[in-house]
Amino acid sequence: MVGVGGALTNLSHKEGGANLSCGINERVTMRNALGLMLMSVVAATLIAAGGWFWTSSSRSAATPQTVAARVAPAPTPAPAKPAASRDPIEVTGSIPEKPVPAPQPKQQVCANPNALGVSRVVEIDTTGGPGFGFEHFKQIDFLNDKEVVLTFDDSPWPVNTPAVLKALAEECTKAVFFSIGKHASFHPEILRQVAAAGHTIGTHTWSHANLNSKKLNEQAVKDEIEKGNSAVKLALGTAPAPFFRFPELQHNPAAMTYLGTRNIAMFSADLDSFDFRAKNPEQVINTVMTKLEKQGKGIILMHDFQKHTAEAMPELLRRLKAGGYKIVFMKPKAPMQTLAEYDEAMIKDMKLPATSARSIGSVVQTVSQ
Numbered sequence: 001m002v003g004v005g006g007a008l009t010n011l012s013h014k015e016g017g018a019n020l021s022c023g024i025n026e027r028v029t030m031r032n033a034l035g036l037m038l039m040s041v042v043a044a045t046l047i048a049a050g051g052w053f054w055t056s057s058s059r060s061a062a063t064p065q066t067v068a069a070r071v072a073p074a075p076t077p078a079p080a081k082p083a084a085s086r087d088p089i090e091v092t093g094s095i096p097e098k099p100v101p102a103p104q105p106k107q108q109v110c111a112n113p114n115a116l117g118v119s120r121v122v123e124i125d126t127t128g129g130p131g132f133g134f135e136h137f138k139q140i141d142f143l144n145d146k147e148v149v150l151t152f153d154d155s156p157w158p159v160n161t162p163a164v165l166k167a168l169a170e171e172c173t174k175a176v177f178f179s180i181g182k183h184a185s186f187h188p189e190i191l192r193q194v195a196a197a198g199h200t201i202g203t204h205t206w207s208h209a210n211l212n213s214k215k216l217n218e219q220a221v222k223d224e225i226e227k228g229n230s231a232v233k234l235a236l237g238t239a240p241a242p243f244f245r246f247p248e249l250q251h252n253p254a255a256m257t258y259l260g261t262r263n264i265a266m267f268s269a270d271l272d273s274f275d276f277r278a279k280n281p282e283q284v285i286n287t288v289m290t291k292l293e294k295q296g297k298g299i300i301l302m303h304d305f306q307k308h309t310a311e312a313m314p315e316l317l318r319r320l321k322a323g324g325y326k327i328v329f330m331k332p333k334a335p336m337q338t339l340a341e342y343d344e345a346m347i348k349d350m351k352l353p354a355t356s357a358r359s360i361g362s363v364v365q366t367v368s369q
Helices: 002-070 160-170 181-186 188-196 218-236 253-261 281-295 307-322 340-349
Strands: 120-124 147-155 176-179 200-203 243-245 265-267 298-303 326-332
Touching (some): 147 181, 147 188, 160 307, 176 243, 218 253, 281 307
Parallel strands (some): 147 326, 243 265
16 A cells, blocks of 8 residues: 555656646746747837838938929019119209109190191101201201291200290290200209100200310310210200200311211201390391291291290291291101210219209299289
């Protein structure tokens, strides 16, 4: 029995050991499995995290290109407007600090049914500097019998020039004005009235110098011509007509050649009113009508600078109408091309430290007389 019990005891011990060994092995196996599962989960988590990071990083790097591709290109900003250039002129007399648009001729309806008017308008091609007026130029005879051209020298001047403009407007007719550069710089607002009324504006030197004088060399003669051109342009705000009249009708041969190279037409006259010698308006009228009746037609030279001429104009125009004369209005095919160096010099010379661009009439008014 003891053997059997011992055997049973040994067997129990063996079975217990075997069972213990199996339990341990099972636990180990379970732990290993759990460890493997945990490692798998961790690995999977790391792989997923790594994949997310890589994908996120890749997308982040590509984002600007994608956005740029999807978003419409921003419109090109409009170029900034340049700062308004300040005209070098502050004010000269009543020349404004900033350039003012050139006056446009006003469309006027003639209210005078018996007005002298304008019979025809002729356009002048000034290429080569053609000459007009039989006192000095005999080649171009474009006027028909009873046709006249009204011309005025020495413009502009207070009181007298506006009076001439008023008389011309009342008769609905037009003329050619030859402006002195200095006068244009003194009274630009009056010269602009001439332009606004639709008249042609040519030039008459800077200071009315006799260009035939021995005191003037070739350069001085050129300066007189070109300074006058640029001064008139500055006063008007636009280039004048390429029409020029020599002061005192003193034609300098070298200057005539020069004007030809500049494509500026030269004006003499067919009859001179000699209004600067007149003692009254009647004398101006009689001189013009007597010469005109003798010649039958012509370019008439007068001076809107002269008081008696301004006073004579209403009656003179009525006499022309009554005598059957017709007005021819001359205008250029193209404006004068002034020289840049003289334009710049005139702007510099005419710069004054004034502060007002108001016209004289708006500053000084007669309140009692």
